[in-house]
Every structure is written in structure tokens, then in C-alpha cells.
Amino acid sequence: MAEVTIDNLTKEYGSIVATNDISIDIDDGELVVLVGPSGCGKTTTLRSIAGLETPTSGSIHFGDTDVTDRAPQDRDISMVFQDLALYPHMTAAENVAFPLHADGQQPETTVRESVEEVARATNCEEFLDKKVVDLSGGQRQRVALARALVRKPEVFLMDEPFSDLDELLKRQLRAEVVRIQKDLGITMVHVTHDQEEAMTMGDRLVVMNDGEIAQMGDPDTVFNEPARLFVATFIGSPQINRFDCRIAGDRTLTDGELELELPADAADVLDGATGEAVTLCIRPQHLSWADERPADSLAVPVSVNVIEKIGTEDIVRCRTAGGTEITGVVPAGALSFGQEGYLVFDPSQLHLFDGHDENAPRLN
Amino acid sequence: MATTDTRLTPALGKLFLLIYAVFAAFPIYWTINTALKPLELINTFPPTFVPTDPSLEAFTWVLTNSRATGSIIDSLIIASGTTVLSVLLGALAGYGFSRYGDDVGGEDVAFWLLSTRMFPPIAVVLPIFFIFGWFNLQDTHIGLILLYLTFNLPLTTWLMRDFFNKIPYSFEEAAYVDGYSPLRAFRKVVFPLVRPGLIATTMLSWVFAWNEFIFALIVTGNDVNPYPTIIPTLILSNQILWNQIMAMAVIVTIPPTLILIAFRKHIIEGMTLGVAEV
């Protein structure tokens, strides 16, 4: 196992810039998740680590070794592909053994032992002798994992392998991958567009957008202190509430309809704003309901428009008199359709960004 | 009304199939029937539907006559030679178009290549006739082998490109990542998966070359005589030697028919790509 260092990686396809000057340091044994919408450059970054793409500029090191110009077969990596790339003309066992036959040197007994060992770890002993076409979706995932793990590579890469699975299986496999990764201490890079998957799996997230890194950090930091407006809106479910405002006074913001009076300590950072435009965000989880306007707090009068049940909590989509949508999370059954009241902002959980652009940096 | 309709249509449909089956099968039967009859029973009224005294005389003639056997051997050499060349080159190009299509001009170049096959053969053979004259390729096996590339190479390239397209590129990438060189990845992963397609392409290409006539008519005739050029000459003092022609027809149609039956699924798939007719 090794650490992976990506320095100033740029990949251009003609005039299209897939990744622009990306630098990431991945520690030995760390699970890093590259997350972002499609076309953000996450897969290009992963494929560059694998050697399947040649960077336009920049370098990639495994430990102290520069692998930038090495072909994939000389990199000691393994990868689970989005379509899994299991070979239909082989059985599950033959697929798992495939990487061990790469140099044609391994004796058959060692191969079999390794296959059985990794099959135990990934729970696919029972269907090792079946053809790939006869396996279920979940079984295929396990075989693909086993094939990637069998050679105990330096770096383990995963390109959205779970995207076609149903929710339950997805959760189960995520947990399993994390367990195996921790047990074996593997350096792993995982790519996904699913922010929830990224949050649950990653030791560290690299949030990407438009070929650039929007933020790098552990899940808590990315969730609680999004560095850019894009990160705030991309991470978190239900999606964060966003108010595109202008500065209307020392402590006051207005989005055209609402007058938002910030608490004094929160308002201090407005001095750092470069212009009039400021975006205020707050997560639905940080709004609470009040039937009467509370004194001395930031609150918005709304009526309940839609209620989505998710079990212990309800997601309530509310609307102001002027039609602005605001989403809150309240205990199950607390509110009913059409109910009127106030959504109260938790003053410690306000996110302020310098501008309305998705690259707008955080102010507070 | 609706019930009559649903009852009547299947019956009509089956009747139609039966009639067409007779239409399709009768000339096949008549080929064999004629080959088994002596010449004097061929032009008769009423027709001799079942030969009373079948004779293998015409078959014996085909298999012992040096012109007939020689022409079949010529056809074998030419069809096989052109198939080897066109499958070899076409498989490489098909792989190139499938995997690196954008680097080499994309779909348009591949399609442009296929469209050269749509040109009337007479348009190609007219200039080729003289060019072959300069290079002493007229009336040679190699000349016809090269000439048949004009329709077989676009066919094999296009078919192989399609067969390779069915194998996801990630299959190869996965092998690279697992430590395989491109050559070994090709042998272990791509080749076993493309083999049925390769066989179908080989067979189709062979059948087209085997049955070709106009090129053979124009550029050969003395030293080299593919079998279709022999058939119009089987005439004895204004009398067409029908039994010998049909015996030859039976013999030369057997290989393509066996190929069809053995590789039916793959060949039909190949033909579906809309490039079937020569």
C-alpha cells in the first residue's frame, strides 16, 4: 500500500478541459471519495491515477515513484469499473483469478488459495463456479470486488460501481467495502456522484465541479463548513435553503421579498464581502418551527405546502407569502398541510457566501 | 367481424407461408432433379417430376472433367485467398475503428469505407481491367483475390467493427489495470469474445467471393476460370447441357449451404447490417 500524490493534474480533450490543475495528497490506508455532478472531472482524475488517461500536464506519484508515464499494467493498481467489466466467457472464480494470471508465473495452487481467501472476505464463495451471466447484480458486485482485491494492489480504485443497484443492496455493499478497506488498510479512491454515498464512505471527500476541486475535507467539515456555495448546495439532503441576497444595511440582507436581519456576530463577516451580492444558506435540519414569531431571532413567516414522510422526521416544504420555497425538517407529525407559522433560523448554522456564483467563497 | 378476422388471418398467413415454401423449395428440388436426369428427359412435356431412372452420370462428369474440377479449384483458391486477406485486414481495421474511431476520423470514415462497396462492380472493374493489364494481373489468381477485396474488405471491416463494438472497452481496460499487456489482454479477453463474429465474417466473406461472377468474367478466362465463368460455356452444338450445369450447381451450392446451416445465427446477424447483397 502506498500514498498517492497528484500534482497539478490537467487533462484536456481538444478544447475541453476535463480537469484543471488538480492536486490531491492521499495518505496510506485512506479512503478518499471524489464526488461531484457528472462531467466534473472526477472520473478523469480516477482514470489518470489508473493510467487509462495520459495527463496533459502534471504528475502522479505512488509513494516516491513517479508513475505519470507508466502504462496501467505497470502501476500495481486495481479498479472496479462502473460496468464492472466482468468477463462473460469466464466463471466467477476465473474472473477473480484473472489478475493473478497476468504474469503467467503464479503456480495454480497459490492462485486457488488466493481466490478462496478473497472470496471469503467478500462473501462470494457460494457462487464462484457460476458463469457471470447467471449471477445477480449484487453477486456480480462482490465478484468484481474480489477480482480487484485479489492481487493486494498498492492503490484500489472504484468508479461508481454501485450506481445500478437498489438502495438496500447499495447500503450493504458500501458498509462492506469500508469494512474491508479498514481491515486490510487499503489506499482507496472512490468516485461517485451520490453525495450521500460520499458522506457515508469517505475518510475524506474531494468535492469537484467543472474540472476543479471545490473543497477537500472530512465529511463533517464539508457538511458543516462548505467552502463554496457549490459545495453547500451539492452536499446534504434535503438540499440546503438558499437566499440570493443584497446587503441592505449593517446587519440586513434582502432577497427582494424577505428582510433577513442577521445576528450581530454573524453580520460582522459582511465587511469582508467584495460587493453587494451575498448568498445566505441554511440547512433544513437547522430550521425549527414556531407558531408565533419568536423575539430576537431570525425567522420567516411561511405556510406548509408539502409534507414528505421519511419516518422519524417529516420534510416540510413551506412557502412564504411571496412564493419563496423554504424546506425544513421537523419531528414526524408535528405539522399539517396549510399550517401557518414561522421557520426559525439557528444563528450558529448560517452559511454566508460572497456572491451568487457557485464558486462564491465562504464568508464566515 | 373481429372474431372472423382473428380466425381467418392465421389460416391465410399459414397458407401464404406454405405457398412461398413451395416457391422457395421447388427450384432447389429441380436443381437436384435435373442433375439426376439424362439430357433427353430434361426438355420434355409433361415434365419428368420424378426421374424414373436417376443417374449420377452428370455428377461423374463434373468430378472427372478437368475444366470443371479445375474451375472449382480456382474458385476455392480465390475465395479462400481473398477471405484470408480481407478478414485479416478487416479485423485489424474493425478493431481500430471500434476502439480508436475518433482518432481516425470517426464514424464517417468507417461509413465512407462501407459506401465504396455500394458502387456498381462494373465501375470498379472497368479501370482495373487495364491496370491489371499493366501489372500482368489479368487471368491470375492473385489478381482476382485483390479485386475481390473491393467488396470484401469494406464488408469485413464494417462487420468486425460492429462485433468489436459489442465488447465494452472497459473489458480491456480492466485487463490492463490487472497487469495485462495490450497484446495479452486482447488474446485473453477480446479474442474469445469476438471469435463467433470473426467466424461469421470469415464465412460471409468466403461465400460472396465464391459466388462472384462479373469480375471473374472480365479479368479471367484462359488460365484461371472460377466456376461461375464455366457455367455459361457448358453448351454442346447449341444444346445447353442442363444436367451437367445442375450437377455443378448442386456441388458448388453445397459449401455455402452447409456454412449457412452451421453458422445461421451469426450469418443472419451479419446480413442484418444491410450489406448482404454483392
Added chain:
Amino acid sequence: MSTTRWDISLPVVGDRLADRELAPYLLVGPTIVTVFLVTIGPMLWSLWLSFNRWKPGSLAYQEPTFTGVDNFAWLFTNDRFIHSVVNFAYYGGVGVFIQVALGTLLALALYNYVENQTLRVGLLTLFVVPMMYAPLVAGRMWQLLFLPGGGVVNGFLGILGLPQPSWLGSRWLGLTSIMVADTWRASLSDSLYEAAQVDGASRWMMFRRITLPQLRNLIIVAAILRFMDAYKFFDKLFVMTNGGPGSTTELPTYFTYLVGFQNFNIGRAAALTWVLGLGSIITMMLFWRYMRTVEEV
């Protein structure tokens, strides 16, 4: 069998990343070069020839002599050529219509009314066997069936006491007889094979009931492909009527063959091949445009 061939030919895809940039050209190059040498190059030369008078063996035009568009002017005012184009229109129009309709009906009947899988495969195979006949051989076979005296077709008609026409002895009957032979050998190809891809009766029935527009596309595609074949039509005509009686059943490719290889009027033949070639290119483009709109929908 071809494993060894692959082994020799693939080391061009090298191990180092830099080598891979060359690979596409090494793979595709030989084919492009070959097609250029055996098709494109000669065709370009023939394009030049089409603007020349060239009659090897004659005194006046031993060598190609530039005559501008004379060859084209000649052919567009040549009655025999125009006659062959009219035949082509009849053959292409009526023949294609009948063949495509027949092919489509057969496919529908085969996949709707034949439940037994073995029988269906058997019939499909029977319908495809005629395609394995060389066109020339098929032509010979049908010539025999259509013989005016002792042919089976007239034999049947005689038994039934019906008139026995001379099938290959006049223009329209001759063309129609050739069309029957051609239908026997190849009518099914495109529509039937398209249908064969839709495996299983249930899917085919769904296909018929729900996506009738798709069936329309299929028929149009098959018709265009059959039409393209009509440009090349030669072998059966060559054995069945030899263009006769007289020159009444000639089709353009056959006429071109006569001008080029009987009269050795190479410049004129070249002009003819280019007119035919452009015709098929235009048909081809229509086909391609049509395929693209279909794919987009």
C-alpha cells in the same frame, strides 16, 4: 485457426503509452491504403477517362483523347441507354415494391403464425438457402424453369390447359421473369433478416401492434437497399436473356458491360459507370440521411 495471425499482427499496440498513439493508424492504415489502391484510385482514373474518347484497338482513338463532356452528351441522347434506364425504373420500382412487400409479409406470417420454434427456424433456413446460390447459377436454374418448350412452368400451364407464353422472349415478360428469379433468390434478405433479429413471437407481435412506425422504417430501409442492388444487376440478366430479345431487356450495368467489354469504348463506358455510380451514391445518401433521422427519433 486465426489465433496465430492475431499474434503476429498485434505487437504494434505497444506497452508504453506513447506507442498507443500510433496504434490507430497502424490498425486502420492497411485497409484504407488497400481500398484506395483497389477502389478509389482506379475510380478516379476512370473519372478522368470519362472525359476522354478511348477505344483501344481502333485507329483513331488508340490512346485516350480529351473530348470534354462528349461521352455524357452521347449517353444521354442514346436511345439504348435510355431504354435500359426505363427498364431499370420498371425493375427497380415494381420489383422492389413486390420484393419488400413479400419479404415483410413473410416475416410477419413467420413470426406471428408459426409457434413451433423448430418449424420456424426450418422455414427461415429454407427461405435463405436460395441466397446461397450464386446469382448466375440461380439465373440458369430459372432459365430452365422458364424454357418455352419443355420448361416446368409451361409444363404446369400445359397440364392445366392454359396458354404457354414465351417467358423470356419479350421485353416486359422477360424483365418480370428475371424479377421472379431475383425474388426467389434475394427478396427476403433485408426485411426478413431485420425481423429475424426480433426473437420470439411475443416480441414481434408487440413490435407489430405498438410500433407500426418502426415497421414503416424497416420497409423503407429494405426498399432503398434493394434499389441499390438494382444498380448492380447483371448476373441473372447475363444468363437468362443476354439482354434480349434484341436489346429489349437490357439494364444499365449490362449496357455498360457491352459498351466497355464488347465494343471497347472505354471512355463512354467510364462515363456510364460514373452516372451509375452517382446514382447509387445519391440513393446511398438518401439511405444514410434516412437512417440518421430514424436514429434520432
